[in-house]
Amino acid sequence: MEAIKLYNTLSRSIESFSSIIPGKVGMYVCGPTVYGPPHLGHVRGPIVFDVFRRLLLKKGYQVRFVRNITDVGHLVGDADEGEDKLQKQARLEQIEPMEVAQAYTDSYNWVMDAMNVMRPSIEPKASGHIIEQIEMIQSIIEAGLAYESNGSVYFDVDAYQANHHYGKLSGRVLDDLMAGAGNASRELEGQSEKRSAHDFALWKKASPEHIMQWSSPWGKGFPGWHIECSAMSAKYLGSEFDIHGGGMDLLFPHHECEIAQSTAAHKHEPARYWMHHNMITINGQKMAKSLNNGIKVSELFEGNHPLLSRGFGPNTLRFFVLQAHYRSTLDFSQDALEASEKGLKRLLEAFKKLDELTPSAESTLDVDSVIRDLNQALLEDLNTPISIAQFFEIAKFINSAADNKAKLSAVDIQKLKDAVGEYFEGILGLQKTEQNDNHEVMDEIMQILIQLRGEAKQEKNYALSDAIRNRLKDKGIELMDSKEGTTWKRS
RNA sequence: GGUCGGAUGGCCGAGCGGCUAGGCAGAGGUCUGCAAAACCUUUUACACCGGUUCGAAUCCGGUUCCGACCUCCA
Numbered sequence: 001m002e003a004i005k006l007y008n009t010l011s012r013s014i015e016s017f018s019s020i021i022p023g024k025v026g027m028y029v030c031g032p033t034v035y036g037p038p039h040l041g042h043v044r045g046p047i048v049f050d051v052f053r054r055l056l057l058k059k060g061y062q063v064r065f066v067r068n069i070t071d072v073g074h075l076v077g078d079a080d081e082g083e084d085k086l087q088k089q090a091r092l093e094q095i096e097p098m099e100v101a102q103a104y105t106d107s108y109n110w111v112m113d114a115m116n117v118m119r120p121s122i123e124p125k126a127s128g129h130i131i132e133q134i135e136m137i138q139s140i141i142e143a144g145l146a147y148e149s150n151g152s153v154y155f156d157v158d159a160y161q162a163n164h165h166y167g168k169l170s171g172r173v174l175d176d177l178m179a180g181a182g183n184a185s186r187e188l189e190g191q192s193e194k195r196s197a198h199d200f201a202l203w204k205k206a207s208p209e210h211i212m213q214w215s216s217p218w219g220k221g222f223p224g225w226h227i228e229c230s231a232m233s234a235k236y237l238g239s240e241f242d243i244h245g246g247g248m249d250l251l252f253p254h255h256e257c258e259i260a261q262s263t264a265a266h267k268h269e270p271a272r273y274w275m276h277h278n279m280i281t282i283n284g285q286k287m288a289k290s291l292n293n294g295i296k297v298s299e300l301f302e303g304n305h306p307l308l309s310r311g312f313g314p315n316t317l318r319f320f321v322l323q324a325h326y327r328s329t330l331d332f333s334q335d336a337l338e339a340s341e342k343g344l345k346r347l348l349e350a351f352k353k354l355d356e357l358t359p360s361a362e363s364t365l366d367v368d369s370v371i372r373d374l375n376q377a378l379l380e381d382l383n384t385p386i387s388i389a390q391f392f393e394i395a396k397f398i399n400s401a402a403d404n405k406a407k408l409s410a411v412d413i414q415k416l417k418d419a420v421g422e423y424f425e426g427i428l429g430l431q432k433t434e435q436n437d438n439h440e441v442m443d444e445i446m447q448i449l450i451q452l453r454g455e456a457k458q459e460k461n462y463a464l465s466d467a468i469r470n471r472l473k474d475k476g477i478e479l480m481d482s483k484e485g486t487t488w489k490r491s
Numbered sequence: 492g493g494u495c496g497g498a499u500g501g502c503c504g505a506g507c508g509g510c511u512a513g514g515c516a517g518a519g520g521u522c523u524g525c526a527a528a529a530c531c532u533u534u535u536a537c538a539c540c541g542g543u544u545c546g547a548a549u550c551c552g553g554u555u556c557c558g559a560c561c562u563c564c565a
Binding site for chain 2: 284
């Protein structure tokens, strides 16, 4: 089996990957909190980890890929202290919290499907694993590393610190955290119940008006902010599994807390490799709700956003994401999207010619080395931009051969076809055809037809103008004339 | 304030000690009824100041900017 190298946040270095059980990989990725429509930031992680999963599969591993849905427990900012995000949204929309969660889960998965991200092997919901979370909290209490206080349960960081290193993943030092805590003006709810400011909640007591609450040994409440991932990863992948992935913004406190909780409950660390992808930025800043600079995926697809003059398809978005290395920030702009779209189009046009090439007796191009580099790049910490660069080499080969400026043998042509199938489609997960259900582009086309038909009408060439209208109608598009002009719609 | 990361040509983005990254845009050419596509050629780089080295975008030190995390976040 070829060696896969990946950057492990735990060691801050690139390591050779080896699985706990030979040939099998357990992978857990933090999924979305489903309280809002999917935005651009939701897109990068799933794509990156999807490519890594596909790489593992292609290299012969059996992979169990778990990605959770968080539908409970997270609190909103200080403006809405103590109120569950889902509850808040539900109140606004006058529907059940679970209905909100379901709707956003569906739209999230719709986006994932559109981007050709494989569905997880298991997609556990936090709300469906309350018992597991309670059990895990109990074992942490039994280990003497958590305490109950006024109906809530907190993780005792100081007690844990006696025998473990809280902060080993993120490189935090407890004293620094204290220094930082003094700086934070915001007073979190229940701070006085804690023995120490850096203790974090495993279970939170719910106020009576709190809709989402469950019975527990400590009274009615809801699980803490980090316990779900620990409980669900252990349930489906075992208390020790291979890879845990997520965004860099989750490194601290979320993943740090996961390590502490799991270690407290299971006496050993949960994951061997921690993978973190970097953020998508816009004008150099990450997209965040607090900055109000997020772009919804639907807005991107439709071009319905102040920063966009037109829409871009999901395949383009996936390509755009993979043109940057996953550990670098990726700056979003219309220009960057356009460059990706054009580049992708060039690749797809070249691939189409693959079937029409007339083979030569021998090749004048080194197909093997390009494919070798392509494979090597993916094995080296998932260097997708380099692997894509090799596909541009391949496109150049194909185009040159099509122009009779180079020769490719039948064997090499087949190798290129296989590379497109195995790597471009199989691992990078890119589609060979961009389904252009793009309203902006469609509308531009329609405006041209409408204008031509208008000119025909001016010349009283009604045979032609009617022919245009009738033939469009046959294709399911209706033209409607009015004083203000002609509009169109799908009938 | 603490911790960590980054500054690459008009834009996006690789590289991390010597060898063209790549894409988009720009320029010239070939082809072409015109366009487009394609092909060939080509212009713009490594924030700044020192140091190590035969050789540095790449290593070390300093400076200046920018960002992430410390709070829900992908």
